[in-house]
Amino acid sequence: MKKKVLSILLCLAMAFAIVGTIAPAKAEAASVKLNKKKVTIYVGDTYQLTLKGAKGDITWKTSKKAVATVKDGTVTAKKAGKATISAKYNGKTYKCKVTVKKRTITKCESAFDAVANMKIGWNLGNYFDANGNWVQGNTPEDYMTCWGNPIVDESLFKKLKEMGIGAVRVPVTWVNHFDEKGVIDPAWMARVKEVVDWVLANDMYCIINVHHDTGATEDTMDRWLYASPANFDKNQELFSVLWAQIADEFKYYGEKLVFEGFNEMLDEDSNWGECTMEAAQAINEYNQRFVDTVRKAGGYNATRNLICTTYAAGNFESAVYFYSAPSDTVKDHIIGQIHFYEPYDLTMDESGGTRKKFTKEDGELVDAIIDFAGEAFTTRGNGRTAIPWIIGEFSITNRNNDSARIEWFKRVITDAKRWGATCFIWDNGDPEVMGFIDRVGTEKWYEDIVKACVEVANEPTN
Structure with missing residues (x-):
């Protein structure tokens, strides 16, 4: 009986330990957010994406380099079109849809x-x-x-x-x-x-x-x-x-x-x-x-x-x-x-x-x-x-x-x-x-x- 009780207590302790490590991880994941999920920029411009709450390495990628590139969160618009910028952190991927437009420059009034x-x-x-x-x-x-x-x-x-x-x-x-x-x-x-x-x-x-x-x-x-x-x-x-x-x-x-x-x-x-x-x-x-x-x-x-x-x-x-x-x-x-x-x-x-x-x-x-x-x-x-x-x-x-x-x-x-x-x-x-x-x-x-x-x-x- 004593052995059975000890086994149960040991299992409970292990469960609490696992929960204790999972809870902070979930809390951190919940606090991590990309500053923008959708953005429109013009050819030649840049936009800074930030993964708020992240405390480690982030891997940035773009779905279309011809439209928009990304380095350390800085998005550079290359040509008109659409691209998705992704930020991978701690096993999870965060995405921002980027629309690049060609800027129309009109002549100023006299x-x-x-x-x-x-x-x-x-x-x-x-x-x-x-x-x-x-x-x-x-x-x-x-x-x-x-x-x-x-x-x-x-x-x-x-x-x-x-x-x-x-x-x-x-x-x-x-x-x-x-x-x-x-x-x-x-x-x-x-x-x-x-x-x-x-x-x-x-x-x-x-x-x-x-x-x-x-x-x-x-x-x-x-x-x-x-x-x-x-x-x-x-x-x-x-x-x-x-x-x-x-x-x-x-x-x-x-x-x-x-x-x-x-x-x-x-x-x-x-x-x-x-x-x-x-x-x-x-x-x-x-x-x-x-x-x-x-x-x-x-x-x-x-x-x-x-x-x-x-x-x-x-x-x-x-x-x-x-x-x-x-x-x-x-x-x-x-x-x-x-x-x-x-x-x-x-x-x-x-x-x-x-x-x-x-x-x-x-x-x-x-x-x-x-x-x-x-x-x-x-x-x-x-x-x-x-x-x-x-x-x-x-x-x-x-x-x-x-x-x-x-x-x-x-x-x-x-x-x-x-x-x-x-x-x-x-x-x-x-x-x-x-x-x-x-x-x-x-x-x-x-x-x-x-x-x-x-x-x-x-x-x-x-």
Whole structure:
């Protein structure tokens, strides 16, 4: 009897031991899942499959190498068709059905149509363009917030769309985010791409550029692009490497994504006034290099609309007169750009300026400058081609003079419209200076000013 009981107990112990080993195995198997069971990708693209929960070796296979290959879970689309990707792990096979489609690239709308369709734009200022060699930390977020602005999400762009904004300019400074060979930090590119996706998802045009890589020399900032023949000779290759990566990253983004070669490029003396012919020639050469580089990048870049800026983004005589639109492989896909902060003592003088009223004389000055730029861009002679243009930045600082600010904004927009130009409000995120929209909260700030701009931009042109 005792032997029989012992035998039963021994059998039970063995059974529990077997169950004890089977249970964890079943639990592990249940937790292992392929991140996708079905995916559609385009020829030339890749997609990363992941076997979540797997803790050992995985064997990846494809049913049709001609359609899609796989290595370590990375699926590469080869030609249109269907294939099944399998991942074998711990005796079990997990499958994902892959459909590969041929991408259809259509020609982008003309530059004239793009500018007209933008209507009114807004700048995400002091965000991706924020920089400084004093910044503590090296993450994208460290730089995005280093000038005091919060991290934004898609709700901001939903708000902009609801307010009637037609385009968002996203200034980007790259200098702190590429290595000595010019290779861009993937984390930085991913953050830029995230915002581009949000803008486009809300059916607005998006402009990205090379921003404070240019500008006045400052000890606290790492400028490297200047309007001089020597600087062009030194940095033209690095400039091309940078733009080649940006263009490749976004090559399958459609016509509503527009590239801008550079922001306010100055000579090596940081001169904001009338420029020399040499400085203007360097501007023209950098613009040409930008266009040539993007056009070679494939996809929609073959006809993407490209913005080419004057010296210092200036609207003064030498900057506009010496400006020459680059030659291009396609017709009508170049856009000119100036910025507008005149009269300076009213709009942004920070050296104790107190002027608040927008006078008759101010209006006449605005008229004269914009008419000069408009005539230069759109009725060009001497063999130079007429091109559409934008005022990529315009704004007026807050001196508790809302009525004057609205009057100034309306005058600039109305004048620009007569020449077919679209204007972009510069918003630095600070309501006490040039901040108009609360980017993450629910406060109204100066949305009434933005709405006034939207209204006049959408009025019929006489």
